Amino acid sequence: MxxxxxxxxxxxxxxxxxxxxxxxxxxxxxxxxxxxxxxxxxxxxxxxxxxxxxxxxxxxxxxxxxxxxxWMDKTIPSDPLLYRFYEILSVFGPGVKQCIHEEFGDGIMSAIDFTIDVEREQHPKGDRVKIVMNGKFLPYVRW
Known part of the structure; x- marks a missing residue:
């Protein structure tokens, strides 16, 4: 396909x-x-x-x-662009997680009720890639 x-x-x-x-x-x-x-x-x-x-x-x-x-086959991606997402997650992931928890509490961002958009942003030092992720917050249930 x-x-x-x-x-x-x-x-x-x-x-x-x-x-x-x-x-x-x-x-x-x-x-x-x-x-x-x-x-x-x-x-x-x-x-x-x-x-x-x-x-x-x-x-x-x-x-x-x-x-x-x-496609990931449980390894670190070798493609440079995909590796950058892995690098972003590795470096900034814990900080993003902390900020989400401070704002919303204990939970996750849905990857099911989720959108992601890629945009070009003009910049004097060279065009920038702008990625906007938008996911529903899902609190963890306590029982």
Whole structure:
């Protein structure tokens, strides 16, 4: 599925934001689903395959509930961009955790009720990558 989608995307010269605009979804979610890390509804799967001129086999695969995170294979990512997220988590994670606990209490940020957006921010020293994560706070239950 993923190979077929990536090949069609490349052949058509499309970007994720273009595909997302055609199907009415966010670019990061669209890429995530097409890479096999999220499941699509039948309607969304049909829209993706229509944009990319792919068949029902790909639409069916897009609707499967995936086993998420397998690409990491329980190791530190070697790709430089993905490694930076690991580095950010390693360095700033405990501080972010403390700030979340101070603001909300003992709990976590949902990765299920969650959005993430990638934006370009103009800067005199070179354009910046702006990543905005927005997740529902889920308090731990005490019993």
């Amino acid at each position: 993923t190979r077929a989608i990536l090949d069609a995307k490349k052949a058509k010269g499309l970007r994720w934001d273009q595909i997302a605009g055609e199907i009415g979804m966010a670019p990061v979610w669209t890429a995530t689903a097409c890479l096999g890390e999220a499941s699509a509804t039948e309607e969304i799967a049909q829209k993706i395959t229509a944009v990319l001129d792919l068949g029902d086999d790909v639409a069916d695969a897009l609707q499967e509930c995936p086993l998420k995170g397998q």
